[in-house]
Amino acid sequence: MVNSEYVLRAATADEHDRFYGLFAAAMMFESTPTDLDRELFEPERALVAVDGDQLVGTAKAMTRDLSVPGAVVSAAHVTAVGVRPTHRRQGILSGLMRRQLTDVPEALAVLWASEAGIYGRFGYAPAAWGVSYEVDLRTVRPHPVSGGRVEEVLAEDAPAQLAPLLKELQAKRPGVSGRSEQVWRKQLQDKPEHRGGRTPRQILVHRDEAGAVDGYALWRGKMNWGPTGPANEVTVEELVALEPTAYHALWRHLLTLDLAAKLAYSHAAVDEPLQQLVSNPVALNRRLTESLWVRLTDVPRALAQRRYAVATDVVIEVTDDLIKANNGRFHLTGDTQQAMCEPTDSAPDLSLSVNELSAAYLGGRALSEFAATGRVTESTPGALATTTAAFSWPTAPQSLEVF
Numbered sequence: 001m002v003n004s005e006y007v008l009r010a011a012t013a014d015e016h017d018r019f020y021g022l023f024a025a026a027m028m029f030e031s032t033p034t035d036l037d038r039e040l041f042e043p044e045r046a047l048v049a050v051d052g053d054q055l056v057g058t059a060k061a062m063t064r065d066l067s068v069p070g071a072v073v074s075a076a077h078v079t080a081v082g083v084r085p086t087h088r089r090q091g092i093l094s095g096l097m098r099r100q101l102t103d104v105p106e107a108l109a110v111l112w113a114s115e116a117g118i119y120g121r122f123g124y125a126p127a128a129w130g131v132s133y134e135v136d137l138r139t140v141r142p143h144p145v146s147g148g149r150v151e152e153v154l155a156e157d158a159p160a161q162l163a164p165l166l167k168e169l170q171a172k173r174p175g176v177s178g179r180s181e182q183v184w185r186k187q188l189q190d191k192p193e194h195r196g197g198r199t200p201r202q203i204l205v206h207r208d209e210a211g212a213v214d215g216y217a218l219w220r221g222k223m224n225w226g227p228t229g230p231a232n233e234v235t236v237e238e239l240v241a242l243e244p245t246a247y248h249a250l251w252r253h254l255l256t257l258d259l260a261a262k263l264a265y266s267h268a269a270v271d272e273p274l275q276q277l278v279s280n281p282v283a284l285n286r287r288l289t290e291s292l293w294v295r296l297t298d299v300p301r302a303l304a305q306r307r308y309a310v311a312t313d314v315v316i317e318v319t320d321d322l323i324k325a326n327n328g329r330f331h332l333t334g335d336t337q338q339a340m341c342e343p344t345d346s347a348p349d350l351s352l353s354v355n356e357l358s359a360a361y362l363g364g365r366a367l368s369e370f371a372a373t374g375r376v377t378e379s380t381p382g383a384l385a386t387t388t389a390a391f392s393w394p395t396a397p398q399s400l401e402v403f
Ligand SMILES: CC(C)(COP(=O)(O)OP(=O)(O)OC[C@H]1O[C@@H](n2cnc3c(N)ncnc32)[C@H](O)[C@@H]1OP(=O)(O)O)[C@@H](O)C(=O)NCCC(=O)NCCS
Pocket: 026, 027, 080, 081, 082, 083, 084, 087, 088, 089, 090, 091, 092, 093, 094, 095, 112, 113, 114, 115, 117, 118
């Protein structure tokens, strides 16, 4: 329970810098808010916990869209969660989460967690894995490629050229957050204090033979001189290219930069095609990480908003400790083109909690994985296999940015 001395309320527009300052202090980074941060602030969607005249807790939801299997939907993008160190473990986060989850108008909320132990109790579950690469550039051996050309572009010209490619990716891959023009500008901000000794961000585009931009990459370098000579480090922040030649050419360019010995990339998908384009995939040095967490806040609406890999007709029984309306049985029918989900009194085929349903929502985790630990139970023989297949998706979810 929240200690009754603390008031929970929506922030006001003039509280932005205090709000951001408290979150920055909770995360231990220096707060340097810009006018753009203030412009993007949605005070009515930002909650604060207040002790006297001191802010002691923050949590906000940003209005953005997200690609899910077969659709792009509104999803509350939860961020800036922090509690003042002197006020921790007194239920402030629990109070903020409960209020936020019952308030959000979207059918789902998503976030990146700083630590894996925080959000499961509020019904969130990791729904997308990320893969980190630490590539040994001296041994990876990328395959040659020809066609089109790689060019540098200036940050001010970038949003207009890059935005259509991100939209195209959203149509193909679940887990990708949409960006308004303002969010693009924020994403491309390049504060010197956030470079960590690396170069300013370099923006590359690939142009096809006809001159059209069909891929982009954002990267930075860092000079490093070892005892045996140059051993520079390349950090790839983002790479989006749906045309095979653009994808291959951008990666080849980054994997063959002179003086570099190492390349880091933190947001690869589990089905990232890069491994096919090098002779020595082991040199990619891959590590699995948790990426996007999902929490369904309106189960029937969320299930009707996505599409299903194969036709499904199933009754799912859901439990949810936090959102009352999510408890019950829901009749889901759907396929690759449409879906419907309504409350029902019929006997369930499968039973689970909102955590497992949230985990499987983006198509990146199998319901059968949870049956193996008793967290999904099957009442109708065969329902687990067919519903697992329906919830899966041909492309793995991928979240490109920590928001
Ligand atoms: C994470 C944080 C917001 C938790 O706030 P809090 O007000 O102390 O949390 P609560 O008191 O409501 O705790 C609720 C429960 O979560 C648990 N919990 C809280 N933080 C946790 C953590 N980091 N890891 C695991 N469990 C955690 C508590 O033990 C408590 O469990 P209990 O009810 O069984 O005792 C706070 O510790 C913080 O600001 N951390 C640094 C910033 C940060 O990591 N923010 C998250 C960004 S994604």
